[in-house]
Each structure stands twice: as structure tokens, then as C-alpha cells.
Amino acid sequence: MAMIAVWLKVEEERVVQALQEASEKLDGIEGEVTLDLSSVRRIDPSAVRAMAEFAGMAEDKSVKVVLRGVNVDVYKVLKLVKLASRFSFVS
């Protein structure tokens, strides 16, 4: 079966919306989805919640979530809220 991978650019001002849009596309994805967070310097609690929800939905659909370009401050937040292990990271 062919893998249908999706790549999405996430802007800092609309992390939550971007993740909502991405979650709507999860049904059509097989394999993995890559979220490009390279322009996100910081995340707020609503973004953290959105990422947790997105990770949950992706897991339900057996879709691997790859986060690209996550800066180290955001990475530390994801570690602290125990979300980091639910994503793959690429630079």
C-alpha cells in the first residue's frame, strides 16, 4: 500500500488552528504527518493542549507524527509535559 505522507507548516500565531486543520486531514493520511515548527519560537498552554490532542488522534489512526525544526525551548516544554515521547523529531 502506498504511503500518503503529509507535510504542514505551522506558524507561531496559529499553532492551535494549524493542528486542528491537520487533525481534519488525519483520515487521509497513511504513515506519517510532518509538522514544520521551525517558525515557532514559543508555545502557550493552548498549543500544548492542541498538540496533546493531535498526538492522541494520530495514535488512534496509527499515524506517526514527525515534528520538524522544533527549537530547544519548545522541545523542553514538550519534555516537561511528557509529550515529547509521542512525537518523532527531525531537524
Next chain:
Amino acid sequence: MVTRDVMQQRVQIPLSAESLTEERTAYLERLVRQARTAAAVFTQFTQEDVDRLVKPMVLAGLDQAQHLARLAVEETKLGVMEDKVIKNMVATEFAYNYIKDKRTVGIIREFPERNLVEMAEPIGVIFSITPITNPTSTVLFKCIMAIKTRNAVIFSPHPNAWRCCSEAVRIMYETALKHGAPEGVFACLESHTLQDNAYLMHHKDVGLIDATGGPGAVKAAYSSGKPALGVGPGNTPVYLERTADLNTAVTDIILSKTFDNGTICASEQTAVIDDEIYDLVLKKFAALGAHICNEKEVKLLARTVIDPETGFMQAAAVGQKAIDIARLAGLSVNPGTKLLIAPIQGVGREHPLSVEKLFPVLSVYRAKSVDEALKVCVDVNHAGGLGHTAVIFSRNDDVIRQFGELMNAGRILVNSPGSVGAVGGVYNDLPPTFSFGCGTGGGNSTTDNVNIYHYLNIKRVARRTQAHMWFRVPNQIYFNMNAVANVHQFASRSTIIVTNPSLEQFGHVDLVRRYIPEGTHVHVSVIPDAEPEVKVVMQGVEALNFYKADQIIALGGGSVIDAAKIMKLKYESPEADLEELAAPFLDLRKRVIEYPTEKINRVRLIAISTTSGTGSEVTPFAVLTDKERARKVTLADYSLTPDVAIVDPQFVMSMPKGLTADTGVDCLTHALEAAVSSYASAYTDCNAMQAIRMAFKYLPIAYQHPRDEEARCMMHNAACIAAMAFSNASVGVNHALAHAFGARFGVAHGRANALMLPHVIAYNASVPTKFLPSPYQKGYVAHKKYATIADLLGLGGHTIDEKVKNLVAATEQLLDQLGFPRSIADLGISKEEFERAMPDLTKLAFDDPSWRSNPRMPLISELAELFWKAYQGRGLGNMADAVRQQTA
């Protein structure tokens, strides 16, 4: 400002939260998750971000100070509204003043001289219990601290102060949120159960418990297994010493004891007053609105405010006005009475009012002497106030110091009120706080005024430091032929020449005497030609004392000079304990034993060396023989270094061949060990390398042609130069092995060194099994240094390995030329005997301080292996032959 919840005094918070409903558990989990997320997000904030949040929160707190104070008094029915306003203002304004310029993000403090920086790491989620007596100000203070330190807080207010506290949390949270704080950074439990507290105290995502409450809450916090800040109860003694400014003292105590109706646990509980001023003090109290109770009134008061069963204060009295308490007790007092004063005759259960009283009742005790006063203060301190606060009014610094030493209190306040003084920032420079750490005396982890630094994990980034090194040698060194003539420069009334019989026979002593200035009284002390023993040294000290010597000339080899060094030590500092001074150490600068600096005599030591090996004329070492234990005791301290060294080759021209070889190899070993020592520096390297070059070149000549003046001169200088190197870089494992072997089998030091030397070079040049901490070296360099030495000697080789092997080979060759036995077996020691000695040998070698600066840390098994290699003398020799052949 009260940091203790009297209403919870007898309530134990359960350690288990099993009785929580699912719904309640979900609620608490939600709170923690929200706080954890907020704390995580908060880690992204910079110092500037944080400071932008703090200021508006402080302003909001100030703005709402009266509103919150009013709420607190209405709800808790404790304290004075006006005073609570002040508390709220202190909690915000004073706290802000303390923290505003302090860094709490990233690098918070720098210590450039120590190459150290401290960095802040937030705690994360803090679970905070707040008290009834001091509800809103505690919340305001903790919110500001938490934001400044990027933490999230879940508050659990006292049930009877929930409304005012949740309002304070709301004001702080909304202000913080409005200015950009992470959502969920503060939360306040919607209702309060002990099970909630237990659940949160044990929650894995709660990083710290900050329990400002009663002993039950504090104990539960500490028992939870979580890091906790808990504050204990107080029982503050205040000592009014006779020199005190009484007007200040009385005013301050009234202010303190009536502030918020005495609810601050740092407020004075028992005033201990010197007899001479007692009546005057009570008169002043009365003049300012205090009621002095008579004996009957004291009993009535005690019955009313102290629970006779527990001995603790009655909750109903806490935070009430003096006049109301008097009414309750049935006392008739003036309407304006501020404070009830109860004279007591002692401290303890039989004196009920000697305990903590968080209301305007002050016990007073008349002390007949300073001694009695201090004892009573100790009693009060131990009657429930350990670790908390103690106060003294005095102008006598000695008494203040004594009071400070006796009181077990985190805050010992001088000439200032207990309650407002302990809070900090008003009467003194203590950090403002609403949590008084009470140390272990109060079952707390700190004695500090709890502040922002307790809300941080402080990380220390310690950069590698370049420890100071040294290069210390005698002030004056005279060398080359006839250098002895320089003795005439040194004026002396009484000189003792320490030497040995053979040198006296050779006429060396006469030669030296020739140059001693006229008019000097000279005595010659001849000691046996062997390593010095304590008995010999002490005889020399007797002579020094008898002749009141001001100069010692040590003329001889290492043994004579070492003996003279120890004589000097014992003459100048008779109390010096040689056994103690020989105690082992790892780092000269950090060792436990200190050499004496007080001297009852002063004597100059001129060392004239008559052998070319030990270099004792410039070293800070002296070796004594401990015959009883069959070992050598090494003393090491720069105070042992001779003042003047004379390196004159005319004294070695007649040295026998064997001694030339032995001492020459000792010199070479010193230089080789100093070169690779972990204490080596550029200063010692230049000496070590030069000495090695000189020894390789001139030792064989001096050995073969003893009258060769140049060779003798060069070897004599080489020995001194090598000694300057090892005096500052120390030696290594070769010496440890040689000392042990020499002492056990009575083999000369140089010979023992020679047996070990090639094996030790090979050993040090290989990759260590264990590295020795070596802050002075960048990486493991011993093999490279050996290679450099090989290059200096022109031994050839392309790789480091080859060069090291060539150095080993050259050393073997030199030892062969000098006619040394090439194995321990060659000395006639049987294998069985050597095997039997091995445990002692390895123990002695490992105990020897020499190896502490060896580049490679020797394991006991490796010491044994080296001994066996030296015993067999095989392997390396073959390898050396092979190398020689290859090179050829």
C-alpha cells in the same frame, strides 16, 4: 504575617488519599495538569518577560490591600484590619523591593573569581498551604515569588480563610494572565479537604510543597516524601538587658505584640528582664497602655487562654484584642488596654503562660543576673520555639553575642520588634517573607526567611579552574666550584655545623669553617652516617638550644641535610609533633595537618650538599627512619626548605663510584618523575628536562672518571636542578616502590630506584587502568612527555611509542653502564622471601605519598606487578634490546 495555622494545630493530614471520589480525583488531576502545562510553558519566559508580569501584580496587590484585609478579618474573625492592610502592603511592596532587581532566569549570580555561575531552574508545580492567621498576605507574597521564579502554584487555603484567599489568588491570577502569564499558572482549591491535600502532596507532578500552616500540615508535608518548605511554631523569648534603651524596647515590644493582635508567630512571648530595670520596664509598659496582671489575674488569664490538657493556647484567644481576652478571663482593665502582661516565675507546664500565645498577652520574668536571664531565654526557646525567632534589647555587644550563640533561632533580632522585625526589610536587611524557616529545631529544612531562592533549583555551572601553582626554592643558591666561599656572607653569633664523621675526616668541615665570619661561635655536631632517627635529631636540638644557635650549616648528603631540617623545625617549634606532621595527604594545599608557624627560636639553615642525588639542599622534604616500624617517614612542607643552598662540586670529587651511581640515578629518577608528574608545570619541566639531559650525559662520565671536574660539577648541578623540579612537581610511583622496597630489604635508595625505573617509565607511558584526578594537566600526557625527553636526548623514533621505547632502552643502557644489578633477584633475594614480603611491600608503597602526583593511579595489583617486574628484571630488557636492534 503569621506563618502558622493555629487552628490546625491538632489536625493531622492523612498520608493517604484513598477516600477521594473519582470525580474529586479527576478535578485534582485537572488542576495539576493545568499547572504542569503552565509551568512548562513558563520555562520559555525570559527575565524581562517575568519582570513585566511581577510589577502589575504588585500594584494590583497594593491596590486591593484594604479590600483583602477587610475580607480576611470578616471571614477569619482574627486580627486587626488595619494591620492586615499593612501586611498586604509589605507582602507586595517590600517583597517587590527585595526581588525587583534580582535575577531569577538564566544566570542569576556570577562568581568570576571562582569560575562559577549559578543558573535558575524553576521548580514547576508548587503545592502551597496557607494559614488562617495570615491568609491574604501569604497568598500575595507566594504568587509574586512564584511568578518571579516561573513556577505554577496550586493553593490550599485554610478552610476558614478560603474566601479571602481565593479572592487574593483571583486578583493575582487575573493580573498575571492579563500581562501574559501562562494560563493555569495559579489555582485555588475550590473547597478544602485534608484528602485533597494528601493527594496533592503525593502527586508525582508536584515539585515542592510550601506549607505555611500548623504543625500537622507541616509534618504531613515533610512526611510526603516531596521536597517541602514547612515552617514551625515559635515561642520567642525577648531579653531586656540592663543596658537596653528601654523606651525603644517597650515601644517595640508593644508594637510587635499587638500587631494584628499578636498573630505573628515571631512576636515576643516572654520578656526576660534584668532585675535592675524590671520595675521601670513594667512602669513604662503600663504607661503605654499595658495592664500588669497581679498574681490572681495571672491565674485567671492562664486558665482562660491556655488549654490545661494540652498546654497549648486556646484557639478562641488567637488574634483577639487584649480587652476582649481580659473580659473573657474576668479581669477588670482600662478600656484602652493594648496588652496584658503576666509575670511568671519559670518556664514549663507548671507555668502555663510561658508557651506561645498568638494574642496580646506577654509573660514577663524577673532575672537576678545575666546568667539567669540567658538560661530562662534558653528555656523559652526550648519550650516550643526552637529554630524560630529570639529578640534581645541591649547595648552590650558581649551579651548580644552570647545571646546569639545560645539561641537556636533562624532570626535573632537585636533592638527591634520580633514580629515586624522577623518579616524582614522593615527593621533590618533580612529578606522579606511570610514564611519563617525554623531549621531542624522546628522540623524544617531551612532557617531562612523563605524567599525567591527557595522557589528555584539553583544550578551551578562550574568551569574548570586553573588552580594556582607555585615554584618555591631557597632564596639563595650558590653553585660551581668554590661556591662554599659564600658562607662568609652570613653573619652569625652561634653556628652549628651538622655533618657526619667521614666528612669531618675528609677535612670538609675545616673547609667550611674557613669561610665562617670571624667572631662566630662554631660548634660541630657529628651525626651517624645514616638516615636520621628521631633520637639523633633530638640530640641536635639539644645542642642548638645549648649554644643558642642562630645558624645551622648542614654539610653532607641527604641524610645530614634532612636531619638538620628537622632539627631546625624542632628547635624553632618544640611543640611540633613529627608523627602528626607526617600524616598522609592528597594535596599539599588542602592537607589536614598544618606545620607550626609560631617560632620561639629563629635559625638560618645553610645546606651544603656533598652528594649529587637527593638535592635535599633545595627541597621541602625530610625523611626520617622509623626503625621500629621498618619504614621511612616523609615530612613535606616548604617551611623545611633550607634558606641557603650551596652546590659546590669540590665536596663530591672524592665520592666513591657506587655512591656516584646511586645518587646519580636518584637525581635522574627525580627528574623523570617530576617531568611526568600531575603537578608538573612549565616551570618544573624546564628544570626536569635539563636535569635529565645533564644526567644522561655526565653521569656515566662522573662514574667512569670520578676526577672529571666538569662531569662532577654538571652532575652536582643536575641533582640540584632536578630537586628544584621535584620540590614543586613532586615525584611518583617509582619513589613509592623504591621507598617500600628499600625500607623492607635495606637497599640503598638510588639502587632501589634503579631497579624500578625502566618498568615505571613503561607503566606510566601506557594507558592507565585508572586515571588520577589531575586538574593541572590537559589530558593524559605522560607518554608524550617521555617522547619529548627522548627527542631531547636524541634517541630517535618516529612515533610516541617508539620514542618511549627508546627512552626505556636508553635508561636500561645507562643503568647497565653504571653497573647496577638489573633485577631484585640479582640482589640474592629469593622468590619465596619476596613473595612473603609482597603484601607489606604493596601496602607500604600504596601508603607512600610519593605516588599521589604520579600521572597514573597505581592499583595495588599494579604495584605488585611492578615489583615482580623489578624482581625478574626481564621483559623490558628484551624489549629494549629489540628496540635497539630496530633503531640500529
